[in-house]
Amino acid sequence: MPVIGFGTNEFPAFLVRSSRQPACGRVDTPEEAAKICQTHWDFSGAGLIFAQPVSADLSLDPVELETALARAEKEAAEGGIFGPALSPFLLARLAELTDGKSVKANQALVVENARLAARIASIICTSLS
Secondary structure, three states, X not given: OOEEEEOOXXXXXXXXXXXXXXXXXXXXOHHHHHHHHHHHHHOOOOOOEEEOXXXXXXXXXXXXXXXXXXXXXXXXXXOOOOHHHHHHHHHHHHHHHOOOHHHHHHHHHHHHHHHHHHHHHHHHHHHHO
């Protein structure tokens, strides 16, 4: 499945702006993204991922996130937390360890991803009519 950076050449790392890993490609506008979708689907492609970074003002410092995540993972291991309980535990501990910054970044990213998806879908639907 193609992973295309939206406004970035690197794959975003969820709560920080970059994973330092390259994306398959880059688009900078919803119109470009819609064209890629249509072309991909014309060649019988299935899904696509457009990955956009969290806004700079809400992005966590990479060192802060790494430190908090390492601590949360250690606590999970020591507490025998694994499987379906692991993600909720880690997210809750990250929220506590980052004084809520991880929650704000996550919420903002969900909203921005929904906005981007709606803009791309609107362009695709308009082009079909």
